[in-house]
Amino acid sequence: MNSPKVAIVHDYLVQYGGAETTLEYICDIFPNAPVYTSVYNPKNLSEKLNKKHIITPKMESLFNLLPKHLTFLMPIVFENFDLSEFDIIISSGTAYAKSVLTKPNQLHIAYVHTPPRFLYGYSVESTNRNKWYYKPVVSYLDHYLKIWDYVVAQRPNFILTNSYNTKKRIEKFYNRDAKVIYPPIKLDNNISSKKDPLIEPYYFMHGRLSAYKNFDFVISAFNLLDIPLVISGTGSEESRLKKMAGKNITFLGRTSEKQKNTYFNNCLGFIFPVVEEDFGMVVVEAMSHGKPVLAHKSGGVKEIMRENTDGLFFENLSLDEFIGKVKIFDEKIRRNEFNPEEIKKQTLKFDEKNFISEFKNFVYEKWEAHNA
Structure with missing residues (x-):
């Protein structure tokens, strides 16, 4: 059997945090896989991610101008990515990446860092949503997005997640099971825990x-x-x-x-x-x-x-x-x-080696079963 052709889909690439660190490791496991995303800003990312083949929609410039105000358009972006040439689609993110459309012969595995915090009452990055002049519009759009989010959460064949804490959220909001694979942390066992005595304690x-x-x-x-x-x-x-x-x-x-x-x-x-x-x-x-x-x-x-x-x-x-x-x-x-x-x-x-091994084994085991 030929090696499956893999595509990776990520919500957006405009900042570098835990989700992007995890994405780097997924890219290492599948080095030939392109990364599809809604918005891409290389200034805020690592050199490793910037070396990847990153594919964005034609309307990316519009999202770069008003990304926070165009949240309701994100579903259109991801549902219009053409992934028909790929065998395995791995989506990574919190909200939109899992919504990509696939065919029965394709395998879609979603690594969900959390259901969207802004939809389910968890504190979020920005306080703008709480401003009185945004609230009426936000409330209306969130109602639509919550319905959409539940529907698209049924699309992946399998869901992976980063903790048992998030697994409970996925069960609660999506009525889906999820396998926990802790995110990768680069551990150096040779790190000294001794402090420099000349540095003031802080x-x-x-x-x-x-x-x-x-x-x-x-x-x-x-x-x-x-x-x-x-x-x-x-x-x-x-x-x-x-x-x-x-x-x-x-x-x-x-x-x-x-x-x-x-x-x-x-x-x-x-x-x-x-x-x-x-x-x-x-x-x-x-x-x-x-x-x-x-x-x-x-x-x-x-x-x-x-x-x-x-x-x-x-x-x-x-x-x-x-x-x-x-x-x-x-x-x-x-x-x-x-x-x-x-x-x-x-x-x-939580060592990175565990993530790499568990993630890779899960994907290929499911692909083999998918084609049995």
Whole structure:
């Protein structure tokens, strides 16, 4: 039997986050597969993704002008991609990629990072949807999109997802089963967890500076605590966050992998305040350096961390409660109550090698069965 011809479909390529990291690994597994997407901005992506053969719709320029306002047109884009020459279609994303149209002889496997957060009441990147002048239109469009989202979620032959947390959402909103394959994390078992003694102790945060990541909440707390905090990343909230931050808070902007790893390695601990995160790849990264994490007790993070072994949880976005938890966290760290080697061991099940092996085996097993 000839090798199947594979196409990859991704929601959009305008930022570099966990979904795009996972996409890179899928591309590595299928190096000859083109990537179909709605919008492509090479400035915000990795060199590896920019080397791929990326196919966009003719109307891409329109989406580049007003991407957030044209959400309701996305279904048209993906349903009009002609994928008839391919045997296997792998879609990757949260909302639109899974909607591509396929034929009975084709195999469609969707890696769903989460059902669209904006449709099902989870906090999202932008706060614009909550503005009074948007709400009437948004409410109407969301009603249509929710129906459409359920219908197209029935199209893939199989669904994969990133956590048991997201698996429950898929069962709830789509009435579909999903197999969990944890997203790939590049772990370096030779990383030292020893800090540079010449560097002033600090806590670390890394990620897109967007509304639902709750950087503002942590900044408010650290302003009052006057404890050094270093923040890595860029995003739509960057300007606002910088204005509210005290002198004890440092913004690094975009960092390279080497720079990020240096800051992970030298921090006291990692702060992760996101509520109902789909998985939490950055938490695994922090732990791979032997660093304890203070995280909101929700979402996929509960599958990653063991309380009092890998860090601590807090349950409410209450400033007083959080400040109290930071003080306890800080005290435990300074007393060496967290074992870096035990924390590192917990991350081994998330190693990139596991993702590559499980994903590849799943796709080819299903393809073989599809043609039996």
